Amino acid sequence: MENRAEPSIDLDQVVARRVRELRAGRGLTLDQLSSLSGVSRAMISRIERAEVSATAVLLVKLAAALGVTFGTLFEAPEPSADPVRRAADTPIRVDPETGYSRRNVAPPNASGTDIVEVALPAGARVAYDNLVVIPVEQFVWVLEGLLTLSYEDLTTELGPGDCRVMRLDSPLVFENRSDRPARYAVVLVPHSAGQGSRR
Incomplete structure (x- = not known):
């Protein structure tokens, strides 16, 4: 992602509010969400009070347990009706554990479809x-x-222009085995229950 001025939005505060809501x-309860997500009660409490910048791995677990996508945790509860999301107005979140950065791209009223831009540093791995x-x-x-993707028993190497599709139903690893960042x-x-499986 190119360098640009960051909007004055505290994403940890946004995440805290969204998880609470x-x-x-x-x-x-905190205990029930902990049981569903596999994230400790103490960590959820700290996330809800914005006392910690949670890793992407923890937030994905919480989002899945809450029945929403990861990107939903970074959005206001009432989406804007504006059909345009400006890059200059959208904060970039840097994962404290891996250094990978992400920002929401699709306008928040985009019929449930999320588009996220990600930059994964050289040598980084997110599971x-x-x-x-x-x-x-x-x-x-x-x-x-x-980019190397590991999903179920299949590892796929992807280069510029390549695209891979999968369901959010199995462990998934994103890895940059090169010496340059991957973007x-x-x-x-969203898909309906009647659609076939993508493997």
């Missing part, structure tokens, strides 16, 4: 272990660099 909206299946298909489209787009599209 989504948990309350589903009538879940997701989704404990709760949500009805979403994920397209990973590499824009620059090289890619993740597109999350």
